[in-house]
Amino acid sequence: MRGLARGGLVVGAAVIVVGGAIVLWPDAAVAHDPEISISRSSCGQGWTDPKPGPQTFLLHNTGSVTAEAYLVDPASGTVYGEVEGLGAGTTRPLQVTLGNGDYAFKCLPEETAAIVGPIAKVTGGDDKSSPGVSPVTNADLIGPLKSYRDHVIAGLGTLVDGTGALKAAVARQDRAASEAAWLTAHLSYERLGAAYDAFGDSDGVLNGTATDVTDPGFTGFHRLEYGLWHGEAMDALVPVANRLDDDVHELQRSFPDAQVDQADLGLRAHEIMENTLQFELTAKTDYGSGTNLATALANLDGTRAVLDVLRPLLVPRFPGLSGVDTWLNRAQSAVEGARRPDGTWTPVAQLTVPQRQKLDGAVSELAERLAPIAAIAEPRRVS
Incomplete structure (x- = not known):
């Protein structure tokens, strides 16, 4: 066995958890995709029209420090999608499929406590949510x-x-x-x-x-x-x-x-x-x-x-x-x-x-x- 450089995780890109695996989505989005703001003082603002099914969120770091952002079940903490290494002033897409249930964005700016944004309730859908994972600390x-x-x-x-x-x-x-x-x-x-x-x-x-x-x-x-x-x-x-x-x-x-x-x-x-x-x-x-x-x-x-x-x-x-x-x-x-x-x-x-x-x-x-x-x-x- 030879030592290898770290691989298998996508850092600084939009990713979602799929059956436990991290999958990279292309840096592509369309104008009507909701823009979700992330900063040291607020999280998840901009999600005004929760809807079921496949969708793309544009995560925009309006703050001055790099941050991580998770889309979570606010009750259990299960992570359905994440963006790592989101630099200040940058925007990256996060594509997920949402079934019926409660969701929220959880933002973790550097050197700042985590912030959980407003809960969005999704109803009326037939799709299952993207597979999630319970965080390991x-x-x-x-x-x-x-x-x-x-x-x-x-x-x-x-x-x-x-x-x-x-x-x-x-x-x-x-x-x-x-x-x-x-x-x-x-x-x-x-x-x-x-x-x-x-x-x-x-x-x-x-x-x-x-x-x-x-x-x-x-x-x-x-x-x-x-x-x-x-x-x-x-x-x-x-x-x-x-x-x-x-x-x-x-x-x-x-x-x-x-x-x-x-x-x-x-x-x-x-x-x-x-x-x-x-x-x-x-x-x-x-x-x-x-x-x-x-x-x-x-x-x-x-x-x-x-x-x-x-x-x-x-x-x-x-x-x-x-x-x-x-x-x-x-x-x-x-x-x-x-x-x-x-x-x-x-x-x-x-x-x-x-x-x-x-x-x-x-x-x-x-x-x-x-x-x-x-x-x-x-x-x-x-x-």
């Missing part, structure tokens, strides 16, 4: 984040044990034992996928790739993989293994002081599988071991770990969670089914067409079903 994420940090700290202990055994096997110049120990340690690292941003530069040092394997800056698991499976002298690989072990120990020492972004938990659940499709199921990260499918299985374990800590928040908010669980199991079955009869891993290039289709299909479907979790678990201001 920073406070809601404290428990899951602590649980995940504890999981990572325990995983780093396992990783340290693994690189210690790898270092010892390389020092003994036992290539077979070194290859086995390399795989064990590498998979321990790959299971920690949601913490990679918090690892900072360590992720590139430990698990980075290179087009030029002779580059002195190429270190870590893949440099050692290349040497072990391409017959490099074991003596020459001793400093590579020692450096890897030292860097893992340094990560273990530094991680307790690192900050895991609360938004990363939901985001990474999806990105781990995106990376699996991009890097592991294409063998782009194979430096000779042919173990990309083992890495894919470890990535699935990493995704499960994220879902485990988020599950209490997701169960009441995400009807699609059972489908995610189903496709997690199907993806795992597809990966495990591609192993050789003796239990060794089939290199991606040697997969049969049916095996490749089954793997790609299962992991792609899983990635799609995980996508809404980033939006659902994104921390939102409520006051």
